[in-house]
Amino acid sequence: MHPKSPKWLQDIADACGLIRATTRDHALATYEQDAVIRSAVERNFEIIGEALNRIRRTDPATAARVPEHDDIIAFRNLLIHGYDVVDHARVWQVIQEDLPRLHEQVQRLLEEI
Numbered sequence: 001m002h003p004k005s006p007k008w009l010q011d012i013a014d015a016c017g018l019i020r021a022t023t024r025d026h027a028l029a030t031y032e033q034d035a036v037i038r039s040a041v042e043r044n045f046e047i048i049g050e051a052l053n054r055i056r057r058t059d060p061a062t063a064a065r066v067p068e069h070d071d072i073i074a075f076r077n078l079l080i081h082g083y084d085v086v087d088h089a090r091v092w093q094v095i096q097e098d099l100p101r102l103h104e105q106v107q108r109l110l111e112e113i
Helices: 005-023 028-033 035-058 069-081 088-112
Strands: none
Touching: 005 035, 005 088, 028 035, 028 088, 035 069, 035 088, 069 088
């Protein structure tokens, strides 16, 4: 494992935790209406995607252990470059369905270190 991979994995885990904590007591309607919550969530997804991108470049074997890492990086790029066409319902779906699984996967990798 690349020496910086544990730090980047921790950044991902922290960002996952922040997104989950920020959205825990909310519904899609609240998320859609609250620009501060959306900004916090999108920023943390950007961190997740960038950290995975760095891992993919420097430590492909570790990146390969995160299923769908390419899709996660593409999602980050969409949030940054397509900021004006973000589908909030899709982001909410990712939070509800995909983020918990990613968080668990990254936590398992961190436990192995």
